[in-house]
Amino acid sequence: MMYLDLFIRFLLIGTFTIGGGLATIPHLIELGQNTGWFDERFLMTMIAISESTPGPIGINMATVVGVKIAGVFGGIIASIGVALSGVIMMLLIAPSLSKYRNNRYVARILKGLKPSMIGLILSSAFLLWRNTFLDLSVSSPLLIYGGVMVVMLSACLHFFKLKSFQIILISALCGWGLSFIL
Amino acid sequence: MVLNIFKSFFKVGLFTFGGGYAMLPVLMDEVVKKQGWFTEDEVLEGYAMAQLSMGIIAINTTTLITARKFNARLALVAAFATMLPSILLLTLIGMYLSTSNINPTFEMIFLSIQIGVGVLIAYTILGLIHKSALNKYGWGLLILVIVLFLGLQWSSLLIVALSIALSAMWGHKL
Numbered sequence: 001m002m003y004l005d006l007f008i009r010f011l012l013i014g015t016f017t018i019g020g021g022l023a024t025i026p027h028l029i030e031l032g033q034n035t036g037w038f039d040e041r042f043l044m045t046m047i048a049i050s051e052s053t054p055g056p057i058g059i060n061m062a063t064v065v066g067v068k069i070a071g072v073f074g075g076i077i078a079s080i081g082v083a084l085s086g087v088i089m090m091l092l093i094a095p096s097l098s099k100y101r102n103n104r105y106v107a108r109i110l111k112g113l114k115p116s117m118i119g120l121i122l123s124s125a126f127l128l129w130r131n132t133f134l135d136l137s138v139s140s141p142l143l144i145y146g147g148v149m150v151v152m153l154s155a156c157l158h159f160f161k162l163k164s165f166q167i168i169l170i171s172a173l174c175g176w177g178l179s180f181i182l
Numbered sequence: 183m184v185l186n187i188f189k190s191f192f193k194v195g196l197f198t199f200g201g202g203y204a205m206l207p208v209l210m211d212e213v214v215k216k217q218g219w220f221t222e223d224e225v226l227e228g229y230a231m232a233q234l235s236m237g238i239i240a241i242n243t244t245t246l247i248t249a250r251k252f253n254a255r256l257a258l259v260a261a262f263a264t265m266l267p268s269i270l271l272l273t274l275i276g277m278y279l280s281t282s283n284i285n286p287t288f289e290m291i292f293l294s295i296q297i298g299v300g301v302l303i304a305y306t307i308l309g310l311i312h313k314s315a316l317n318k319y320g321w322g323l324l325i326l327v328i329v330l331f332l333g334l335q336w337s338s339l340l341i342v343a344l345s346i347a348l349s350a351m352w353g354h355k356l
Contacts, residue, residue: 105350108351111353111354112352
């Protein structure tokens, strides 16, 4: 029953995920809240791992969350669940792709989904940022460290065009260095 | 053919770092340049449609282009092959994480990674906002979604369903 529950939840998440890995985050936050299977801190670590390992981010997150909840088999079930509705939809539209691309309603929905997905991702990002801030605010040296990191990492991203796994690697190294000081 | 498809898409899954957007150049290299199964346009068209559909972009792209060119059976093989490296690798990591103890060093590392991910997400969101050039209706919908999710605690699934319904009616104004 655990496996079935897991499968259905991830099938739903996949069905309502439009626009890639980040769009699964609001659904995953909700899954954690509703089931108590994991908290937002765990999710943040999972996002970091999923962004810095090869493969589609959505599959990576589903696997690692599935393993946490129900072991090796859980990881496989969650991954298949999250991808399944997209795969079925692709198989259905493949024979007459151009017909769907030019459909009036499809075009409207695609336009309207963009702002709403950004809104959802922004809202869930806010929840994650708030958690990190609360973790940092236990002491003022930590808060200063956090501020410096945000500025430095933004510069690395914007001016030096570093890739996401490089950003995560730098963060991890800084954290390792910090553990010797504090 | 089945084996070749499997091998190629397994490679694509293994060498894609950073999700759907990073997958395109890797995919082009393997299935257009090296194998010559698809033209560049076919991959781009599949990618465009896959991005706009439910599910995982990379898996959708793989499924769609293979189903159009070959058949549904090979498309399923390709989809599974793209997923497999992730499943194998992340299962190992997931198992390690659920057995390891969190010590103070780990705590600092994870906290710092959280900051890094926070910055990455912020940067991605700014990029998305910049790229989509929203008008007043677009911003209205964006703010409505934030109010529903954070303020009224609506389910994210319900919000996506509502957005689909709203944009089917008024999407052309956005």
